[in-house]
Amino acid sequence: MVVDFLAKYYENIEKYPVLSQVEPGYLSKRFPSSAPQDEEPMEAILDDVHQHIFPGLTHWQSPNFFAYYQTNTSTAAILGEMLCAGFNVAGFNWVSSPAATELESLVMDWLGKMLDLPRPFLPFGNGGGVIEGNTSEAITCTLTAARDRVLRKLGHNSIAKLVVYGSDQTNCSFQKAARVVGIDPRNFRALKTTRSTLFGLSPDSLEKAICLDINAGLIPLYLCATVGTTSCAAVDPLEPLCKVASKFSMWIHVDAAYTGASCICPEYRKFINGVEFADSFSFNAHKWLLTPLDCCCLWVKDPNALVNSLSTDPEYLKNEATESKQVIDYADWQLSLSRRFRALKLWLVLRSHGVQNLRSHIRNHCRLAKLFEELVEEDPQFEVVFPINFALVCFRIRPSGVAGMSNGHVDNEQGEAWKLNEVNRLNAQLLYAINASGRVFMSHTTVGGVYVLRFAVGRRL
């Protein structure tokens, strides 16, 4: 019944407004305020999903959803989630369900090879991969490992001196993770980027910031470099950044949350060139690789760094396999103890699509983004604001397209700020009108003061 229900949902998905049009508090008016005393039939529940949940869904799987970055799903992955919920093993250590651990190692190895990750990230090079829930968790874990590596030498009191670096384009989860692990908020560096580097982090500005901090008695700890930023898919130049950070023995994490999946295509692999100089690398299979939430793939060169910070050894979990040191206990690579058998869905996706079809899936989205770019460029009222590397198109109404305005530009001087504001306001109005139509859903960002509409292609087609 639920399989048919979902099939019908996909059949009709284009009939619903992509962005939900409900008002805050809509659901509590439609449902009782207490749980039912007695069982209710699945038919009645599914009917409520249809009547009352659907209007409140923003339809992420709609082909007309172009907001944020996608989290596309697939039949194979849904089947994987069914098996995961059916077996419902809590694979915190190897013995609690060996297949959960070993399939995860295997599938992360498969994927590492598909991405052509450098040998030191893979088990035969003494590295290893693990599925975390999300990028926040991947960063929190590696940041904790990096922090403790330093504090073990310098003493815990030095925690207040540790500094972490990213750019003003780095995803907000980095700032959150830094706060969670106890980095002084004053020691979080979101280094300014500019259009001159296409909003990638400049190695010079990194080095300057580090030197200033060292002179102030602080300790550089961790660099989060991004390949495909959240706002405009900007790419930080990994190799020169790593060279700077390595001079100061910092932990370098490469966050390719959105774009990592594209590296399974040889022609996109170049964007993570330099990852060989990093300590850890993560991307979200739950974004662009047909695997639903949650599936963040993290590789580290030194799994022991994670284990040294995140392992626990309570009596109630002691077992021979762990003591033999022949197995991985993945709880020691993540924040929590219990963990879902997430490898199943990823394994099903890789097998039931195969590498070639997954490459086509990526290439098709990039091709469609290019097509959209052409359509935008053909219209003199609009402009594409950044060069397109992946499947995100950032565009806007051109300043010259706004009545009564001379040609404005991203690098406008202060005197033209009022024009920029006016253009931004108009673009925001356009986005509001588009989304209110219910026919398409896009999102926005502001980069270098410029308000842009984001058109991210990524739905399952």
Add this chain to the structure above:
Amino acid sequence: MVVDFLAKYYENIEKYPVLSQVEPGYLSKRFPSSAPQDEEPMEAILDDVHQHIFPGLTHWQSPNFFAYYQTNTSTAAILGEMLCAGFNVAGFNWVSSPAATELESLVMDWLGKMLDLPRPFLPFGNGGGVIEGNTSEAITCTLTAARDRVLRKLGHNSIAKLVVYGSDQTNCSFQKAARVVGIDPRNFRALKTTRSTLFGLSPDSLEKAICLDINAGLIPLYLCATVGTTSCAAVDPLEPLCKVASKFSMWIHVDAAYTGASCICPEYRKFINGVEFADSFSFNAHKWLLTPLDCCCLWVKDPNALVNSLSTDPEYLKNEATESKQVIDYADWQLSLSRRFRALKLWLVLRSHGVQNLRSHIRNHCRLAKLFEELVEEDPQFEVVFPINFALVCFRIRPSGVAGMSNGHVDNEQGEAWKLNEVNRLNAQLLYAINASGRVFMSHTTVGGVYVLRFAVGRRL
């Protein structure tokens, strides 16, 4: 096909060895070392699950699984996971899918009422509930909130002075969470418990420890009290502990990971009496409430404390609904940005079972545990080591049942330590033999020096 596959799995589940009998590294010998280039049919994949994954599963859903604490699943919850993976919305804020946020608020309100939680934890008392992935996350979030509340007053440098308190029975995730949020490992107090309090934390020892720390210039921050510890389901006395902790303005978290579900039965609700004096309360619906991983239910009295520590406000997520302050953005209540629509499965469980049936489910397990206790007590070779409050029976071969031994006891003096060791060794052997049979899977713990076998009833029946 997958529905039938799962149905057959449940039909045959008792035929498999409960504890997997595979050797480390078994799976890499059976599967190729790279992902397939081309798609493979689902039949072939399911056949591999059957042939190669099943032997490596420890069957948590088997009626013969009595290890750890259960994570039971149910048909309703599996259907909920299907819908979740099918819709695959990333409900980080309200607008990204209003139904995901509002159903979560609703179902947490239903559940809060079922547990008879004090009004200040519920929305109409200005509190609120949220579904976290697991207890580690619930503790990490509340600990971060508590830490920042203090550091905002005292300055970030005081982080090295903060002290957190639990007992030597508190789950290891507390220690891990404390380490992650930057508490000096030397400032983690696992206060000793004894048999005299049935391994519950003594308010006197808490107060003494706090006073010692204050005298040493440290700052008491957070108490994690447990209702139903992982080893032996011990209950910390909430009310007197809260009175102590409140004197020092500490954050008090009540972790009822295992036992919280039982509070839906009025006769078990007494175990969390005193929760009204705490700041936060969590339990795992993914343990004993027919909902598979991950589903940790957390309520806090002051959601703003979470939001103040965990919110981010990037341009790309700005929206009218958030700015209106009429909605909850649950990303600000948890560690990560993206989040699964986990409320669906919990809502399906509550509706398709109803409160009465869920109560029967709990009571049935407790009744079966009592039955097992009687069977153990009838055999003079064995003894039940702790009084049973819930559905966990801790038992062992009695010292007097061991050939050539006089009657040993938990409170044995030093001179009798060798006897205890001998008894412990024999009990460990027994457990090993039981688990190696593949017919039943139990786990163990050591409490007060005594090795006990843990028989946790909790499978779906």
